[in-house]
Amino acid sequence: MMDSHKQLFSLSCLPLLLLLLSGNMGMQLSEARLQRHEMNYYSPKTLFVFGDSYVDTGNYRINQAGSSWKNPYGETFPGKPAGRFSDGRVxxxxxxxxxxxxxxxxxxFRKVMQQHLKYGMNFAFGGTGVFDTSSKNPNMTIQIDFFKQLIKENVYTTSDLNNSVVYVSVAGNDYNFYLATNGSIEGFPAFIASVVNQTATNLLRIKSLGVRKIVVGGLQPLGCLPSSTATSSFQQCNSTSNDLVVLHNNLLNQAVTKLNQQTNKDNSTFIVLDLFDTFTSVLNHPSTNNIKDPLKPCCVGLSSQDFCGKVDENNVKQYKVCDSPKSAFFWDNLHPTQAGWEAVYKKLQKTSALHQIRY
Structure with a gap:
């Protein structure tokens, strides 16, 4: 698909290339295009993040049930637990x-790291969703309330907001909670629609605060997470779960298209990052990214009751870690390794969505 696009591009540009080679007119056209390119280039100065454990970089409480502040989390970066739900970067x-x-x-950490506030702020809390989940952490509505309060306090100015990008992660906690509280399969499509509608409401609310570019992650293939593939000894994705993810992503794309039509003529205010295709691409071609274990998590509990980071009353590990996290895509039952995220990021760099953040 990518190669055919490149071929079409080169053929369509042939007349223009011939013109550019024909002398002064070519030079003038080239300069005009360069100026237009520079005018369209957008260099954000701040990044604001909302969502869950896929993007939480330290908000999750240290004494809370969960493992992002416990060994072996963070062993690749920064070398110790730092609140990221991974061995390293997210x-x-x-x-x-x-x-x-x-x-x-x-x-x-906003009050103790004030010198870093100029780069933006991360409001994401592990375990949360657009609605309330089993987590006691602030859901996305409350996260946006925090952001609104900081704007009110003039921590961030109109200029900061106008030169910013927001990233919103909705990675599936609402759906996990729906299933955990005996939500019916028959009612799942309607619940998916309500999650997407609430997400769209959140995106619109963030824009109303003065933000220029808002990026939302599409839902990753939940059926390929180790929590789903454990029943097949980490050999096979759950297609039923992934079919529901496709419905979520189709509705999300429709909602974002509608938001752009309603709010912005150039269709670039709201952008969807396709995590489904990028995850799937990496998992289907692991060796391209030097990944040997596409579905098997690096850090696993010793029994089905144990989990990565768990210790018993004598502080004895109830988990084991693979020899090479950089050769695994998944870190634990739900989250990618740093190597997994880097592979996804490299795939995203080849998509138009990431480029739209800058133009």
Missing amino acids: LTDYIAKYLGLKSPVPYK
Whole structure:
């Protein structure tokens, strides 16, 4: 698909190339195009993040049930647990890098890391959704309330907001909670629609605060997470789960298209990052990214009751870690390794969606 696009592009550009080679007129056209390109280039100065454990970089409480502040989390980066649900960097670390920014400071540390506030802020809390879940952490509505309050306090100015990008992660906690509380399969499509509608409401609310570009992650293939593939000894994705994900993503794309039509003539205010196709592409071609274990998690509990990071009352590990996290896509039952996120990021770099953040 990519190769055919390149071929079409080169053929369609042939007349223009001939013209550019024909002398002064070519030079003038080239200069005009360069000026137009520079005018369209957008260099965000701040990144704001909302969502869940896929993008949480430290808001999750240290004493809370869960493992992002316990060994072996963070062993690849920064070398110790730092609140990321991975052995290292997560997606928004790479998005910040793409924008030439430092990763935004977690909301929890805003008062002790004030020198970093200029790069933006991360409001994401592991375990949360657009609605309430089993997590006691702030859902996305409350996260946006935090953001609104900081704007009210003039921590971020109109200029900061106008030169910013927002990333919103909706990685499936609402659906996990729906199933855990005996939600019916028959009612699942209607619930998916309500999650997407609430997501769209959140995106619109963020825009109303003065943000220029808002990026939302499409849902990754939940049926390929180790929590789903454990029953097949990490050999096969659950197609039923992935069919529901496709419905979510179709509705999300429709909602974002509608938002763009309603709010912005150039269709670039709201952008969807296709995590389904990028995850699937990496998992289907693992060796391209030097990944040997596409579906098997690197860090696993010793029994079905145990999990990555768990210790018993004598502080004895109830988990084991693979020899090489960089050769595994998944870190634990739900989250990618740093290597997994880097592979996804490299795939995203080849898509138009990531480029739209800058133009």
